Amino acid sequence: MDGERVLKIGTRDSKLALWQATTAATMLQSLGIQTNMVPVKSEGDLDLVTPLYAMGVQGVFTKTLDAFLLSGKIDIAVHSFKDVPTVLAQGISQAAVLPRASEKDLLVFKDPAFAAAFLKGEDKTLKGTVATGSVRRKAQILEQFPEMHIENLRGNVQTRMQKLQSNQWDGAIFAAAGLERIEERPENAAAIPWMLPAPAQGAIVVVARTDDNEAIQLIHRLNNEATQKAVKVERDFLNTLMGGCSTPISAFARVVHDTIQFSGSILSLDGRRKFSCKQSAGLDQYNTLGTQAAKKLLEQGADKIVAEIRAGAAAAATTPPFEVPPKS
Numbered sequence: 001m002d003g004e005r006v007l008k009i010g011t012r013d014s015k016l017a018l019w020q021a022t023t024a025a026t027m028l029q030s031l032g033i034q035t036n037m038v039p040v041k042s043e044g045d046l047d048l049v050t051p052l053y054a055m056g057v058q059g060v061f062t063k064t065l066d067a068f069l070l071s072g073k074i075d076i077a078v079h080s081f082k083d084v085p086t087v088l089a090q091g092i093s094q095a096a097v098l099p100r101a102s103e104k105d106l107l108v109f110k111d112p113a114f115a116a117a118f119l120k121g122e123d124k125t126l127k128g129t130v131a132t133g134s135v136r137r138k139a140q141i142l143e144q145f146p147e148m149h150i151e152n153l154r155g156n157v158q159t160r161m162q163k164l165q166s167n168q169w170d171g172a173i174f175a176a177a178g179l180e181r182i183e184e185r186p187e188n189a190a191a192i193p194w195m196l197p198a199p200a201q202g203a204i205v206v207v208a209r210t211d212d213n214e215a216i217q218l219i220h221r222l223n224n225e226a227t228q229k230a231v232k233v234e235r236d237f238l239n240t241l242m243g244g245c246s247t248p249i250s251a252f253a254r255v256v257h258d259t260i261q262f263s264g265s266i267l268s269l270d271g272r273r274k275f276s277c278k279q280s281a282g283l284d285q286y287n288t289l290g291t292q293a294a295k296k297l298l299e300q301g302a303d304k305i306v307a308e309i310r311a312g313a314a315a316a317a318t319t320p321p322f323e324v325p326p327k328s
């Protein structure tokens with residue numbers, strides 16, 4: 001069977017997306033499985049089959065490729081796992097999780113003295129300006145440094161790096177994995193020891209159509225079991241706390257011999273309130289550990305933070321960002 005079918009891999013055209021798709025393609029080819037890269041244009045110029053999601057509007061990063069998969073234009077999509085909604089689109093299945101890269105977040109800085117104080121994370125009076133578009137990173141920075149100014153920074157990795165260079169900010173936060181994969185980790189970058197990553201940060205997932213058994217079997221040969229189990233715990237934690245929207249929820253699990261070590265947290269948006277847990281369980285508990293840890297935090301009062309964040313998101317969705325002209 002191997003060598004007969006050519007699997008069509010869909011990829012977006014950012015440097016990181018291309019790197020990830022090419023990596024999966026190379027791994028498949030080394031197993032004798034043939035692949036073909038299909039570049040996928042941005043959403044606007046597509047005739048999309050709208051994928052159905054079990055929960056609300058999610059998956060801004062994955063929607064386009066989901067539609068291509070469901071309509072059979074591609075057989076495989078490769079994603080940064082942290083960008084994938086905790087519940088996949090209907091008809092799409094996880095086929096493999098690739099070995100994890102660094103899970104850390106990095107501070108890219110200008111002044112080494114500022115960086116040293118920031119990385120140490122003790123001085124509650126430290127001031128400065130750090131850029132990030134992530135509510136998770138923002139909440140954790142404010143927890144450490146209540147007086148820090150957070151600048152909103154969006155865009156792909158390269159755009160964000162350019163913006164940091166052309167502004168007066170003291171630093172910006174990036175996922176180590178993203179910068180390292182495209183070989184753009186600068187000299188003046190350091191892992192932030194106290195920052196807990198986003199669920200699934202540093203992991204790559206390969207998905208296929210649920211009914212395409214042949215593709216799923218072939219791709220599954222790339223699966224790294226330790227990463228798959230660790231990320232399952234992290235994503236269950238996220239899903240049980242509140243699902244996939246952008247939230248100050250962090251989680252990291254690591255398989256060590258026959259145990260799984262887990263840390264997870266949820267912060268209020270201003271970083272002032274936090275519920276966190278750190279625990280270890282037998283590896284055979286990987287199917288329940290994340291859900292149970294989240295339930296425990298909800299019982300301890302994390303449900304109030306979840307409710308606040310939901311209410312804030314709902315308000316933002318119904319408040320137009322500009323004045324609506326009266327109907328004529």
Ligand SMILES: NCc1[nH]cc(CCC(=O)O)c1CC(=O)O
Nearest residue numbers: 080083174175177178201202203
């Ligand atoms: N938020 C976008 C995104 N999605 C995946 C990565 C990098 C790879 C990873 O985290 O697994 C990044 C960049 C970043 O967070 O700096």
